[in-house]
Amino acid sequence: MIHQPPVHFLGKTLTGQPVQKQVRKLKDLDNIFLDQAAFSAADMNRVVYEVFSYLxxxxxxxxxxxxxxxxxxxxxxxxxxxxxxxxFHTIENRAEYYWCVEGEGMLLMMDKHRNTWAEQMQPGSLHYIDGYTAHRVANTGGGILSFGACWPSDAGHDYATIVKNGFSRRLLSVEGKPALV
Ligand SMILES: O=P(O)(O)OC[C@H]1O[C@H](O)[C@H](O)[C@@H](O)[C@@H]1O
Ligand SMILES: [Fe+2]
Structure with a gap:
């Protein structure tokens, strides 16, 4: 039997059944940003990112x-x-791939000893995220940053550790340029 694949990946668009869309607004990112005054003053309904997933x-x-x-x-x-x-992943040893399709960004990674480093994301960059390593992406450009991801279906997401302790370094815009401080 020959099957048509159910999902298509064209450019930065993932379509077909079953693709799930998740929207994260500023209000979903409480306790993530350093500047709480700036956060409180912002429009909580502002969409920060959308994730299209094929599960x-x-x-x-x-x-x-x-x-x-x-x-x-x-x-x-x-x-x-x-x-x-x-x-981090709930099953901590689970790894993941990220790859950049469009835009400019930075992938922040932090190991269990709280060492934090970053990799530059630009169209075509491929990023291997080892197990036991927290991961976060920042958009450092002027347009949309689109990236793909592939991860084990039993990895799970542990957000609580990051909400509580954060990453040990922050990516700031210093004179318009990204700086890990
Ligand atoms: O889960 P976040 O930290 O909000 O990152 C947003 C998303 O990025 C990628 O697509 C990951 O593979 C997803 O698992 C993740 O949900
Ligand atoms: Fe992940």
Missing amino acids: PVDEGTEGGLFFGMTHLYPGTVGQEFYMTKGH
Whole structure:
């Protein structure tokens, strides 16, 4: 039997059934940004990013893979660029790939010892995120940053550790340029 694949990935667009769309607004990113005054003054309904996910197996399936496309909008809160919440995986040893399709950004990674480093994202850049490593993406450009992701379906997302302790370094816009401080 010959099957048509159910999902198509054209440029930065993921379409077909079953693709799920998740929208994250500023109000979903409480306790993420450093400048709480700037955060409180901002429009909480502002969309920061959208994630389109292809989840062909149930969440938690050992050995399965998920696929996602994230569109992260440009913007800042205080001196910080719009960024994803960031997470460790609940099953800590699970790795992930990110790759940049469009735009300019920075992938922040932090290991269990709280060492933080960053990789530059530009169209075509491929990023291997090892297990035990928290990951967050910031949009440092003037347009949409689109990146793909592929991760194990049993990895899970541990957001709580990042909401509580953050990353050990922050990516700030200093004179319009990204600086890890
Ligand atoms: O989950 P966040 O930290 O908000 O990042 C946004 C999303 O980025 C990628 O698409 C990941 O693969 C998703 O698992 C993640 O949900
Ligand atoms: Fe992840």
